Amino acid sequence: MNVLEIRGLGVDYLSGSGAVHAVSGVSLDLRRGEILGLAGESGSGKSTLANAVARLLRPPASITSGSVVYRRQDGSAVDVLALGGNELRAFRWKELAVVFQSAMNSLNPVITVGAQIDDVLRVHAPRMSRNERTERSVELLQRVGISADRRRSYPHELSGGMRQRAAIAIALALNPEIIIMDEPTTALDVVVQRDILAEIRALREEYGFAVVFITHDLSLLMEISDRIAIMYAGRVVETGTAKALHRAPRHPYTLGLLRSFPRLRGPREELPGIPGVPPDLRSPPPGCAFHPRCAMAVAECSESLPVLRTEADGEVACLLNDGRGVS
């Protein structure tokens, strides 16, 4: 069952020399309680997509087409793009929360961590008493692994990992159905990252929220996600379960990404990587945006734009593909 349905979403950045299509024609489902990984390089539109869904885009970005529908547990549907003012305020945090990459920037530096959780509760759950709010703050902090006495700490007194945990605690405050995590662990060390990923999985089991996990690190996504969507130049080029993508990637770009990561175990295979550079979105190549870098491209790839076709356990947008996978 879907909790979020994105259909044909397009986002443009308007600039002097014309519009940049940062996201074009993206259709994606988020199922209830799943962790959906969104992978892509810088400029692939993954953060823009997430910000569009959370209604966080600011000019010069504007949504040009498509729809985003949020489905409540009771089956009622909410058109996210049409929400205004108070409705939007109620939708954020209660239904959908966001955790950003740099927790130092998303936490207020002059207010204690406990007060920031209290803030969210006071605004969004006005019926809670002061004592209830304090109790809930302590509970949330403990749940993400921060001791209760840290409630009175300022963000600068916490380490990077603790700050990110605090940001997650704030996101959890109102039990949202969806949490969007935009590179939540990129600024952290691997050991701390591992602990936080384990924490996110455990919290998901406990509260049953769905996660959109955005990162450029495909190997990390393969471990944490249930399903993965790969973006390239503003479009979704492949979706599938983490296992299927790891075992048999269907899009040459996915394959290239998988072959770009040095591995820790097994033989030290030659790493082919991907030649060339990501396209300039001001003047994207015609046809499939990946064709100039694709080793398997045929003449047709530069002429017609492949559509995202549904396959056995996922979707892929590649002319070469008849569902057998590439490799």
Added chain:
Amino acid sequence: MSILEGRNLTKHFTAARGPRGRFGKRPPVRAVEDVSIALRAGSVTALVGESGCGKSTVARLLAQVYPATSGEVLLRGEPVRAHRGAAFKEYRRQVQLIFQDPFASLNPFHRVRYHLARPLRLHGHARSDAEEREQVAELLERVSLTPVEQFMDKMPHELSGGQRQRVAIARALAVRPIALIADEPVSMLDVSIRLGVLRLLEGLARENGLALLYITHDIASARYFAEDITVMYAGRLIESGPGEELTQSPRHPYTRLLLESAPDPDRVAPPAGERHGEPPSLIDPPGGCRFHPRCPVALPVCSTEAPGRTELGERRWTHCWQAGAALSR
């Protein structure tokens, strides 16, 4: 023989702000403690560690950006102290640095040609315009920015991250150094671009006999591109050895933790959800082995005495009481 070597390097920084201690002095940040590392010609050595472990400080000590609190830097076996003036310029001709952020390390107002011509002129490698042009073209060729005519007159903002990093590498090569220190050279680049830049660095080391120090937090990339890996934790060296040996049979519990924590899609079972804590403060680091509060196999001695170096084979050693105990058993 090693080209560039640090011997027992220690660096304490004095905090500019913060509470004063008992004698009106602020406690120092013990960023680097007793670090020895040697770079060999034509070979890549990796220094791996988490953020704040002091790996960049080691890079700057080796590059003589600031003096060490104690210990010495040796260039071709000769101790050097060259922090300013002509001596510093001469040292810079031999040892070059490449930084993490290619967006910050190039001047946004100057063309690629200017960035490469400056070091050529300053260090007297190019004396005429024709020589300058020829050498700039040659440098661009070496870092695979071709066709060179096209790249020579570009501004930094017209280049992608990977291309900028290549310009930074070309600039470092312009003075014809014998040692290159690359501080996280690819961590700001896209995954698909990283390999190309790392291969370029590897090739430069092999073909030109450069001694290269590759500083990174990514131990998997070190396994692929470095001959030797040295692991650092909280300002101290932990373990060192040939890349393959160190990653396949780590001897120090911290190296093991680091390897277990790296994302790995081939992993069969998801790791247990235990908490591993975080690295200590370097103002008041734990006594003994600095890893002991997080160590799963700590002995009583670990909290009182810092372990010495246990030799485990050729170019292979660790600082761990457990390894010492295992050897003497």
